[in-house]
Amino acid sequence: MSQRTSSTLLSNEDQLLARVASGDQHAFKEVYEFYFSRTYNFAFYVLHDREAAQEIVQEVMLHIWQMGPQLTGIRSLEAYLKTLAKRKAIDQLRRIALERKISTDQGLQWQDSHNDTVEGIILKNTRAILERGIAQLPPQQKAVYQLCQQQGLKYEEAAQRLNIAPATVHRHMKLALKSLRLYVSQHTNITILLIILRLF
Numbered sequence: 001m002s003q004r005t006s007s008t009l010l011s012n013e014d015q016l017l018a019r020v021a022s023g024d025q026h027a028f029k030e031v032y033e034f035y036f037s038r039t040y041n042f043a044f045y046v047l048h049d050r051e052a053a054q055e056i057v058q059e060v061m062l063h064i065w066q067m068g069p070q071l072t073g074i075r076s077l078e079a080y081l082k083t084l085a086k087r088k089a090i091d092q093l094r095r096i097a098l099e100r101k102i103s104t105d106q107g108l109q110w111q112d113s114h115n116d117t118v119e120g121i122i123l124k125n126t127r128a129i130l131e132r133g134i135a136q137l138p139p140q141q142k143a144v145y146q147l148c149q150q151q152g153l154k155y156e157e158a159a160q161r162l163n164i165a166p167a168t169v170h171r172h173m174k175l176a177l178k179s180l181r182l183y184v185s186q187h188t189n190i191t192i193l194l195i196i197l198r199l200f
Contacts, residue, residue: 013077020064021071031077032061039081046089056092060084133183141176144169149176 019027039060044053060081064071074080134142140162147158148169155173159166 014072017071017074017077021067021069028065031064035078035081036061038078039085042082043085043089046086047092052092053089056085056088059088129184130180133180136183137176137179140164141172141179144172145176145180148173 013031016027016031020031036057040053040057043056044050047053047056063084064081134145137145143162144158147153147161148155153161155166155169159169162169
């Protein structure tokens with residue numbers, strides 16, 4: 001993830017937004033990477049659900065990308081993102097409450113299945129891109145990514161499995177994620193990239 005201070009981003013934010021408005025994917029990635037954690041933390045504070053918070057961030061960022069020339073009218077992007085995230089989070093809470101009410105009234109257990117959704121189809125068709133990226137990682141990075149990201153092991157557990165230090169696991173994971181983000185960004189369009197980024 002790009003390392004930037006707040007002052008650096010603020011000084012060129014108008015230029016970045018103008019570039020995003022013109023369809024510049026690299027500028028969009030800069031904005032996305034800087035504001036992802038801030039928007040995610042805000043959404044998580046409202047929803048207390050990691051997966052739902054990530055979905056909110058994806059929706060918010062996709063909205064930003066699709067705004068086009070309207071982006072140039074935004075004076076404070078961070079405030080705009082928080083407002084949009086709050087609105088979507090509240091909508092999500094309302095949907096959850098409604099689903100629970102319907103489930104209770106009808107005595108049914110709702111099952112969340114995305115197999116037939118557009119997103120599910122995209123993920124199914126593009127997961128191979130991520131797998132190809134994983135296959136190209138150096139052996140140690142690949143092993144760490146598979147243990148921690150795909151099998152859900154903690155760094156300490158992966159370190160014991162690979163007989164290396166937890167700090168080394170952390171370093172390999174950081175390098176692996178950086179390589180995979182670059183790989184998928186070079187092999188997908190921007191909408192699919194937003195969806196695949198959830199896999200990280």
